[in-house]
Amino acid sequence: MNKITESAIVLVIVAAITLLGNWIGYGYTLVEALPGMAVLVSICILGVLANKFIYNLPTVLYVITFGMIITMPGVPGNALFAGWVSKVNFLALTTPILAYAGVGIGKDLPALKRTGWRIVVVSLFVMTGTYVASAAIAHVVLKMLGEI
């Protein structure tokens, strides 16, 4: 089985799981959310194809760009596509990913133990440092631009 078929199968499985979560958590019925999910799956498959046949750029880049183009103001059909995908709550898409990651994390725990507690402390400060400094700069610049 080639890479494209494999990707398509995984995408459909995850799409199905997401549709269920989207229904339980955010109240969009399967029928309501199906067109939007179909659009998202198609974009992903187009991204995988573009990576293989057009130019070897990261698939993620293609996928984000395609999603952006079809919903951009001025592009034909943009409102229709945006309306469909809005029925797929973006948080509903994150839960399956973190579920797969969570099931897989156990494999990283021994490595974490080896690196020791000092690195854990440092990494908490590293994450805080990046986040707070970026937020401060963004806040100041947005104020200067008059956006907030």
Add this chain to the structure above:
Amino acid sequence: MLNAIKNVKVHLLVLALVAVSEAVGILKFSIGPGMLVLLPMLYAVMIGVFLGPKFLKIVSDKDMNHASALVSLTLMLLMARYGTLVGPKFFEILKAGPALILQEFGNIGTIFIGIPIAMFLGLKRESVGAAHSIAREPNVALIGDIYGLDSAEGRGVMGVYICGTVFGTIFFGLAASFLSILNWFHPYALAMASGVGSASMMTATVGSLSAIYPEMAEKIQAFGVASNTLSGLDGVYMSMLIALPMSNRLYSFLYRIKFGTTQEVLTNE
């Protein structure tokens, strides 16, 4: 990959995790002027960890490897959705462009906090690897390229990388909540800062913020995604040209203060 796809047990476990997590739903706790938010994705990851061999022993090593192998593909659907978040707000994002670009320099903030802390805790050259950046994939690749991943710097960057993978989502989801409680920064600034080069950290941040400020949710999501995409594009250059040289300078400077001598030859381990 094929074996991972055929592992029905993993898919069924994920289905169960998603159903349970979404059934619990978003939990919000008001604290002072702000709100602490817990998202279903946090429950999914935490319950997932407890299924592992360390605790409930429901999943085997094989299942864990299969689940990890699938993560990058499952991310694609979210990325497609991200594109559709940016699209409708494209021209508004352009207007905020300078803020988006300049906040990238905030990533240097990690150096001035991280390196002194790391050295205070007794780490040596590990500090430079650990604290020159937030240590996502491109930074790991860069350090691997320059020092090798089995060097002290390599151990540092790998340590922070692993911690980020294990705690990052939980940390960022909660950090966004806590910062909103303090009310120091505008939600748009908090959204822009979430783009650190990791889709899951950004998502956790943006998810918490949009639950706290539903009326600003669309712009918050668009800013987060735009910022994260930008970090993906410029992150390596930022690390290589600015952050890493600065980390090395700060390290030598602090080394002189702490030990009263110039840094020994780097090979001295």
